[in-house]
Amino acid sequence: MVPLMVPQVLAAEEMRRLHAAMLSILSRTGCRIEHAKIRERFCAYGGVVDSDGVTVHFSEAVVEKFIAESEKVDYTSVRPSVRMCVGVYQGLYLDPERNEPVPFTEETLAGYIRLARYLSADSIDVLNYPVLKSSVVEPLHARLFAWQQGIDDSTSIQLTPLCPYILEMCEIAAQARQQPVSDVFRGYVYMLSPLRLSFHEMEQALFFHDRGLRVGLGSMLTVGGSGPVTLAGSLAVMLAESVVRGIFHRVLYGDLQWDLGCGAAPLDMRTMIQPYGRPELFLLNMAILQLARHYGASGSAHGGLSDAKRPSFEAGAQKMLTAYPCMLAGGGTIVGGLLSIDELFSPIQMILDADLMEGLKRVMRGFEINDETLAMDEIHEIGPGGFFTATEHTVRHFKEELWLPRTWSYQSLSPWMRDQRKTDVDYAMDIWKQVQAAPEPQPCLDEDTTRQLTRIIAKAEKALQS
Numbered sequence: 001m002v003p004l005m006v007p008q009v010l011a012a013e014e015m016r017r018l019h020a021a022m023l024s025i026l027s028r029t030g031c032r033i034e035h036a037k038i039r040e041r042f043c044a045y046g047g048v049v050d051s052d053g054v055t056v057h058f059s060e061a062v063v064e065k066f067i068a069e070s071e072k073v074d075y076t077s078v079r080p081s082v083r084m085c086v087g088v089y090q091g092l093y094l095d096p097e098r099n100e101p102v103p104f105t106e107e108t109l110a111g112y113i114r115l116a117r118y119l120s121a122d123s124i125d126v127l128n129y130p131v132l133k134s135s136v137v138e139p140l141h142a143r144l145f146a147w148q149q150g151i152d153d154s155t156s157i158q159l160t161p162l163c164p165y166i167l168e169m170c171e172i173a174a175q176a177r178q179q180p181v182s183d184v185f186r187g188y189v190y191m192l193s194p195l196r197l198s199f200h201e202m203e204q205a206l207f208f209h210d211r212g213l214r215v216g217l218g219s220m221l222t223v224g225g226s227g228p229v230t231l232a233g234s235l236a237v238m239l240a241e242s243v244v245r246g247i248f249h250r251v252l253y254g255d256l257q258w259d260l261g262c263g264a265a266p267l268d269m270r271t272m273i274q275p276y277g278r279p280e281l282f283l284l285n286m287a288i289l290q291l292a293r294h295y296g297a298s299g300s301a302h303g304g305l306s307d308a309k310r311p312s313f314e315a316g317a318q319k320m321l322t323a324y325p326c327m328l329a330g331g332g333t334i335v336g337g338l339l340s341i342d343e344l345f346s347p348i349q350m351i352l353d354a355d356l357m358e359g360l361k362r363v364m365r366g367f368e369i370n371d372e373t374l375a376m377d378e379i380h381e382i383g384p385g386g387f388f389t390a391t392e393h394t395v396r397h398f399k400e401e402l403w404l405p406r407t408w409s410y411q412s413l414s415p416w417m418r419d420q421r422k423t424d425v426d427y428a429m430d431i432w433k434q435v436q437a438a439p440e441p442q443p444c445l446d447e448d449t450t451r452q453l454t455r456i457i458a459k460a461e462k463a464l465q466s
Contacts, residue, residue, distance in 0.1 A: 072296030277318025
């Protein structure tokens with residue numbers, strides 16, 4: 001028994017109308033492509049430049065050809081899954097003892113990564129280096145820190161003049177690892193929604209492309225901001241941007257598949273913030289995952305995040321609201337430790353998220369029905385009115401069948417009141433203190449490689465600030 005859910009939130013007529021809207025957007029509105037060489041690539045694929053010399057339009061025939069020629073994802077083998085990812089961006093550290101946001105230090109940042117390892121996070125990556133807030137060479141420091149920690153390094157590029165220094169650092173790291181540079185370099189740029197590929201992002205992508213390295217292209221719009229306030233309108237724009245991103249990856253890297261990634265969040269019309277824990281994100285996620293199956297494209301959802309400012313019911317509920325259905329549909333993510341729309345990094349929340357993720361993994365695993373698990377011999381032997389706790393069958397299976405949380409309640413009220421009366425946050429605090437007291441791991445870079453990388457950062461800082 002596996003609880004797989006096939007998304008069925010859009011009717012056939014609704015999908016037809018979304019497809020027609022996407023075709024209309026790409027053929028009539030088009031996409032603003034500000035870099036001439038990238039524009040040439042899109043035009044060689046069939047795009048037509050508008051009279052303004054920048055906007056590229058794609059006929060219905062070109063778009064339909066792109067979809068028809070795309071390699072289809074086999075969804076028959078998809079199983080429900082959940083991952084806990086821990087990422088570090090620019091933001092503040094929610095100090096567990098003071099319960100107050102404070103700037104990151106090298107020590108607290110390293111401790112945050114150490115905790116993620118202890119909790120067996122499925123991925124740990126550094127997008128930014130929050131110890132530095134306004135340094136022009138911050139993406140270089142982020143990569144150095146990640147390589148020292150032995151985790152996934154930054155995809156951030158930010159400034160085009162940083163490209164040669166990022167490349168030089170990746171070459172040194174590749175030599176130290178005895179790997180090709182393509183296995184070390186990671187880079188990502190984003191569309192400026194709606195429907196715009198800016199010059200600077202495309203210049204960065206081309207710099208690395210011309211050196212045989214891949215830069216991914218993502219997009220993220222806001223419902224009621226860079227996208228229409230109606231979910232249908234924003235979904236149509238997202239679908240059109242997915243096609244543009246798919247053509248980008250095809251003409252530059254030869255990708256045969258394309259991805260309908262859901263990167264969207266509604267604006268709060270009172271404050272103009274972009275909250276991540278709202279029901280609209282759930283609805284968009286489900287629609288995108290259904291459309292991905294319809295087109296045979298890969299699908300990804302933006303969820304498992306929270307707007308809460310403290311570890312709380314709000315935080316857990318928002319992460320569940322936006323992630324759980326995506327998990328049942330084939331893949332979802334809990335982003336461990338993140339609060340306040342990616343502004344706060346909480347070790348306590350990371351521990352609570354890890355427990356939530358383990359519980360969800362138990363759900364995703366389902367259960368087996370066979371001769372052993374049906375336990376017919378034990379049932380006949382124990383008989384009516386019996387008790388199964390002390391049987392060999394229970395000993396063999398209880399660890400696999402019954403999930404044991406680290407922070408959730410495991411006592412009834414009377415013994416809990418006689419004991420220390422700990423809550424989930426109290427148990428999480430105990431775990432955090434235990435990890436903090438453990439010895440720090442050795443750096444994953446040797447001293448000579450670290451010195452070389454540090455010299456490059458100093459050289460870049462001097463050049464860019466002069």
